[in-house]
Amino acid sequence: MSVSYSILWPVVFFPLLGALFAYLVGLKHKQLAGWIATGASGAALFYVAGLTLLLPHGRAFEQRLFEWLAVGDLQAALTLRFDALGAVMSLVVAGVGTLIHLYAIGYMAGDPAAGRFFAYLNLFLAAMLLLVSAANLPVLFIGWEGVALCSYLLIGFWFKKEEFAGAANKAFIVNRIGDACFLLGIFLLYLNFGTLDFSELRLLIERHPELSALYGWVGICLFIGASGKSAQIPLFVWLPDAMAAPTPVSALIHAATMVTAGVYMMVRLNYLYALAPLAMLVVLVVAVLTAFLAATIALAQDDIKKVLAYSTISQLGFMFMAAAAGAYWVAVFHIITHAFFKACLFLSAGSVMHCGGHEQNMRKMGGLWRKMPLTAMSFAVAGLSLAGMAPLAGYYSKHACFLALQSGAFETWGRLAELALLLAWLTAFVTALYIARAFSLIFLGPAQGNLTAHEPPWKMNGAVLTLAVLSVFSGYFLALPHALQHYLRPLFSGPYFNFDPGGVLEALFVHSWPGLLGVLVGLSLYLKAPWLIERIKERFPFTARLFRGKYYVDEIYALLIVRPLERLSVGLWRFVDQGLIDGTVNGGARLVDALALVVSRVQSGQVRHYALFVFSAAVLLAAFYMVF
Amino acid sequence: MIPLGHYLILSGLMFVVGVVGVIVRRNSIVVLMCIELMLNAADLALVALSQAAGNLHGQVAAFFVIIVAAAGAAVGLAIIIAFFRTVRSVETSDAGELKG
Numbered sequence: 001m002s003v004s005y006s007i008l009w010p011v012v013f014f015p016l017l018g019a020l021f022a023y024l025v026g027l028k029h030k031q032l033a034g035w036i037a038t039g040a041s042g043a044a045l046f047y048v049a050g051l052t053l054l055l056p057h058g059r060a061f062e063q064r065l066f067e068w069l070a071v072g073d074l075q076a077a078l079t080l081r082f083d084a085l086g087a088v089m090s091l092v093v094a095g096v097g098t099l100i101h102l103y104a105i106g107y108m109a110g111d112p113a114a115g116r117f118f119a120y121l122n123l124f125l126a127a128m129l130l131l132v133s134a135a136n137l138p139v140l141f142i143g144w145e146g147v148a149l150c151s152y153l154l155i156g157f158w159f160k161k162e163e164f165a166g167a168a169n170k171a172f173i174v175n176r177i178g179d180a181c182f183l184l185g186i187f188l189l190y191l192n193f194g195t196l197d198f199s200e201l202r203l204l205i206e207r208h209p210e211l212s213a214l215y216g217w218v219g220i221c222l223f224i225g226a227s228g229k230s231a232q233i234p235l236f237v238w239l240p241d242a243m244a245a246p247t248p249v250s251a252l253i254h255a256a257t258m259v260t261a262g263v264y265m266m267v268r269l270n271y272l273y274a275l276a277p278l279a280m281l282v283v284l285v286v287a288v289l290t291a292f293l294a295a296t297i298a299l300a301q302d303d304i305k306k307v308l309a310y311s312t313i314s315q316l317g318f319m320f321m322a323a324a325a326g327a328y329w330v331a332v333f334h335i336i337t338h339a340f341f342k343a344c345l346f347l348s349a350g351s352v353m354h355c356g357g358h359e360q361n362m363r364k365m366g367g368l369w370r371k372m373p374l375t376a377m378s379f380a381v382a383g384l385s386l387a388g389m390a391p392l393a394g395y396y397s398k399h400a401c402f403l404a405l406q407s408g409a410f411e412t413w414g415r416l417a418e419l420a421l422l423l424a425w426l427t428a429f430v431t432a433l434y435i436a437r438a439f440s441l442i443f444l445g446p447a448q449g450n451l452t453a454h455e456p457p458w459k460m461n462g463a464v465l466t467l468a469v470l471s472v473f474s475g476y477f478l479a480l481p482h483a484l485q486h487y488l489r490p491l492f493s494g495p496y497f498n499f500d501p502g503g504v505l506e507a508l509f510v511h512s513w514p515g516l517l518g519v520l521v522g523l524s525l526y527l528k529a530p531w532l533i534e535r536i537k538e539r540f541p542f543t544a545r546l547f548r549g550k551y552y553v554d555e556i557y558a559l560l561i562v563r564p565l566e567r568l569s570v571g572l573w574r575f576v577d578q579g580l581i582d583g584t585v586n587g588g589a590r591l592v593d594a595l596a597l598v599v600s601r602v603q604s605g606q607v608r609h610y611a612l613f614v615f616s617a618a619v620l621l622a623a624f625y626m627v628f
Numbered sequence: 629m630i631p632l633g634h635y636l637i638l639s640g641l642m643f644v645v646g647v648v649g650v651i652v653r654r655n656s657i658v659v660l661m662c663i664e665l666m667l668n669a670a671d672l673a674l675v676a677l678s679q680a681a682g683n684l685h686g687q688v689a690a691f692f693v694i695i696v697a698a699a700g701a702a703v704g705l706a707i708i709i710a711f712f713r714t715v716r717s718v719e720t721s722d723a724g725e726l727k728g
Binding site: 604605606607608611612615 | 647650651652654656659720721723724725
């Protein structure tokens with residue numbers, strides 16, 4: 001890919017500067033901090049949009065800022081590269097990010113630490129933009145760690161609640177586990193190729209297709225890192241707990257930043273994964289299982305944010321599925337549409353919580369559509385989009401996922417792919433079911449609690465409605481043959497998955513049946529026949545408990561890893577640290593103390609005694625010299 | 629002509645008196661005087677030995693000792709006065725602040 005020079009640093013610099021100013025100004029003027037942060041984010045969006053317009057098809061902009069890491073043979077400059085994939089990703093990140101910033105102004109109004117909040121938010125955006133515009137793996141890793149740090153800071157934003165601080169720690173630690181493997185993958189690549197630049201790696205890897213085993217291991221290591229960031233089995237446990245963050249942060253983590261990083265990394269390194277069937281198989285299996293299990297968990301949660309969190313995990317599974325089937329651009333497509341409808345869902349859920357007395361339990365809501373019609377409408381539209389109803393955005397990307405799985409994976413894996421496709425369809429059905437359940441519990445039916453809800457201020461509604469519009473129309477236009485798939489074509493070599501969206505009517509009646517069926521079944525079950533659900537629960541108590549208990553993954557981890565580690569730590573602390581190390585140090589001190597007590601008797605304080613010592617010593621010395 | 633031995637015996641006696649005084653006496657002024665006595669004993673030995681050796685080295689050393697003794701007396705007295713001001717006593721047994 002040919003490269004030309006351009007000024008790229010403002011992409012990252014605007015939000016970085018915004019973070020600084022938002023914090024400093026926020027110390028005095030809380031309300032102003034939000035506007036500064038939103039402005040910085042908007043400036044980054046405009047800059048990215050300008051770059052995208054200037055970017056010729058199939059080319060890339062590059063800017064080498066400075067030599068950053070020069071150790072031995074490793075030369076990693078801080079280089080930014082802006083190609084088609086970077087353009088798409090940074091547009092989504094900055095675009096959705098800006099809307100979320102705008103929303104957050106309304107949501108965080110009156111919070112005493114709003115300045116700190118917006119500074120973190122901008123920093124988060126800066127880290128994600130650095131991640132998607134990095135030209136080599138070390139720079140990508142800065143962004144990779146940057147989003148982890150910011151997510152830690154934001155999840156623990158209300159750190160005075162111990163539970164929230166614990167959630168922040170969990171997110172950070174789980175991500176560290178993934179990152180250790182990610183680093184191993186980077187080391188393996190460097191060891192074998194001596195470079196970490198993406199385009200140089202592409203040339204080298206495509207020249208050596210015979211190193212498939214190596215690519216498999218590297219791919220798996222990097223995917224474990226991605227499964228930390230993008231919340232896949234086995235490292236997904238942090239994302240549901242990340243709901244401790246203020247809702248705009250949840251929207252940011254789930255839609256624009258952070259969780260898409262893993263998918264992005266895989267798309268970025270598509271040339272490596274294309275030559276590593278072993279890694280692809282692992283990704284496919286993990287993705288399908290994650291998508292299905294997370295969707296079933298979402299079916300049994302009562303916390304509105306938990307439902308959406310597991311929904312994200314499930315949708316990320318779809319993205320990895322598409323990537324594993326070799327249709328990388330479909331993964332990007334689903335990232336985009338998911339960003340729109342998931343941000344919309346989170347923000348409208350945030351509106352419900354913000355204007356409904358901070359209630360998160362869906363069972364205590366109900367009938368809210370009368371009180372907040374705009375929010376209800378946005379939630380419904382985004383929910384249908386998530387369910388994959390034609391002709392909304394989610395339908396196109398999800399349908400493309402299925403087709404990609406069908407065309408790409410069958411050739412490679414045969415029966416296994418059939419099973420995967422079946423599970424994927426089932427997941428789509430369950431997805432529609434849980435979002436219909438959430439919608440009917442929150443907005444329809446009789447009011448359960450006595451929530452005094454009202455429509456939120458325009459800043460919040462504006463953002464929500466914009467996202468709702470995007471989650472309706474973006475899919476069709478992006479799915480057109482000369483749109484996204486043509487735009488991203490130069491990034492990939494080898495067989496390319498071509499997607500034809502087809503007619504709207506055909507889409508509505510032929511391909512969106514899992515979503516349609518799920519929504520219909522869900523609405524009729526939860527509105528008309530709640531008794532049937534109770535019967536089903538009684539009939540299958542074990543499954544119901546399993547879904548509700550989130551398959552007890554947290555408990556299993558606690559039993560197998562956390563508690564043994566804790567016990568080991570306590571043991572090390574008591575016996576090794578306190579007993580052995582402290583014992584040695586304190587024992588030495590005590591010994592010296594005891595000896596000093598004996599010797600200090602000599603210091604009687606009487607000058608006469610000292611004089612006597614001096615004279616005795618002199619006499620002894622003299623005697624010594626006389627004798628010898 | 630008094631033989632050298634006599635001088636040295638007298639010097640030794642003076643020195644022993646000084647040492648015993650420093651160790652035994654409690655009054656710090658007396659202790660100071662005893663120190664001076666020891667210095668003078670050394671002076672006497674130096675001068676006597678100088679004369680016996682037939683050069684002036686010992687005499688020069690004796691001058692130095694006298695000067696040092698004068699300075700020592702001045703500093704010693706100053707210390708005693710400062711000590712008296714704080715403790716209201718010149719007894720060495722009352723100076724026990726640095727006891728270990």
